[in-house]
Amino acid sequence: MIAAFLGLRLYSVLGRRAEHEEEIVPGGYERNEDQKRVAPAAQVIDMPRSERQISGFPPAVERGLREIAAADRRFDLIGFLEGARGAYQMVLEAFWRGDREELAELCDTDVLEGFVGAIDAREAAGHTLDNRLIRIEESNIHSASLEGHMARIGVSFVADIAAVTRDKDGTVVAGSLDDAIESRDVWMFMRDVRNTDPAWLIDETDEG
Numbered sequence: 001m002i003a004a005f006l007g008l009r010l011y012s013v014l015g016r017r018a019e020h021e022e023e024i025v026p027g028g029y030e031r032n033e034d035q036k037r038v039a040p041a042a043q044v045i046d047m048p049r050s051e052r053q054i055s056g057f058p059p060a061v062e063r064g065l066r067e068i069a070a071a072d073r074r075f076d077l078i079g080f081l082e083g084a085r086g087a088y089q090m091v092l093e094a095f096w097r098g099d100r101e102e103l104a105e106l107c108d109t110d111v112l113e114g115f116v117g118a119i120d121a122r123e124a125a126g127h128t129l130d131n132r133l134i135r136i137e138e139s140n141i142h143s144a145s146l147e148g149h150m151a152r153i154g155v156s157f158v159a160d161i162a163a164v165t166r167d168k169d170g171t172v173v174a175g176s177l178d179d180a181i182e183s184r185d186v187w188m189f190m191r192d193v194r195n196t197d198p199a200w201l202i203d204e205t206d207e208g
Contacts (some may be wrong), residue, residue, distance in 0.1 A: 012067045012143075022035075023198075025033040027121065031047050033122065052068060054066055054069065054079060057104045059146075061141060061143060061144050062141075064143070064144030064145040064146060064153075065077065065141070065144045066150075067145075068144060068146050068153070069149070071146055071193040072151065072193040074120055075151075076196070077195075078141060080153065080189075081139055081141070081170055083156070083200070084139060084153075084155045084187070084189060084200075085139050085157075087106060087189075087200070087202065088095050088136065088139070088155075088159070088185075088187065088203055089133055089136070090102070090106060090188045091106050091107065091115075091160075091161070092105065092133055092161075093133065095115050095118070095119065096122065096129040096130075096131045097121045097191075098122070098128075099102050099118065100112075100115075100116055100120070103115050103116070105200045106178055106201065107201060108169070108190070108201045108203050109206060110200065110203075110204075111202050111203065111204065114205075121142050123195075126167055126168035127166065127167060127168075127173070128163050128165070128166050129163070129164070129166075130163060130164040130166055130175075130176060130177070130199065131161060131162065131163045132161065132162040132178045132180075133159060133160075133161055134159075134160040134161065134162055135159065135160050136157060136158070136159045137158040137159060137160060137182075138156070138157065138158040139154060139155055139156070139158075140155065140156050141153065141156075142154035142155060142156040142186050143188075144169070144195070149188055149192050149193050149194050150191070150192055150193075151190065151191050151192075152188055152189070152201075152203065153187075153188070153190075154186050154187070154188045154204075155184070155186070155189065156184070156185070157184070157185045157186075157187065157190075158183070158184050159182070159183045159185075160180040160182060160183075161180060161181055161182075161183050162175075162176070162177045162178070162179070162180045162181075163175040163181060164176060164177050184207060185205060185206065185207055186205075186206045187202055187204065187206075188202070188203045188204035188205075189201070189202060189203065190203040
């Protein structure tokens with residue numbers, strides 16, 4: 001599922017219902033068997049879409065999620081979180097590769113400009129990134145709101161990343177693939193609920 005997952009664009013990833021199966025991050029890294037991809041059971045009760053109940057979040061977040069679900073009956077929180085994890089991985093890997101075209105499909109203009117600027121600076125310095133996403137430890141709803149017809153959901157990610165920077169000769173100038181570092185980020189996803197296209201774009205990225 002994950003291989004197909006990463007081959008699709010963000011619109012075919014976000015909004016998909018969770019399969020509740022073990023997450024394996026491509027690249028040869030294995031995950032402990034007891035680490036499963038599941039939504040917080042205390043927070044989400046998965047019911048028929050017309051009757052879905054969202055509870056256990058802070059009041060402002062719960063209100064935002066309910067407003068989004070009321071405005072878009074196809075919205076599925078478990079599927080959204082599943083897709084957000086896939087999008088997180090796709091964007092990181094596209095940025096590390098310097099794939100501007102893929103980033104343009106996944107991000108809005110401001111976020112894209114930030115990524116492209118960083119890629120340009122990296123290439124001007126003759127540097128390349130040899131990074132690996134080892135695992136996504138956590139992904140949780142951070143915020144949610146409906147502003148007019150625009151749904152915005154913030155997701156906080158905690159991930160282990162092995163990061164290496166090489167110069168034009170391939171020599172390591174920073175980092176190590178032997179030591180993963182913990183990364184904490186909050187990414188904002190947005191979508192016009194009137195749009196029949198289920199695409200969510202990444203609207204903002206911040207360190208968590």
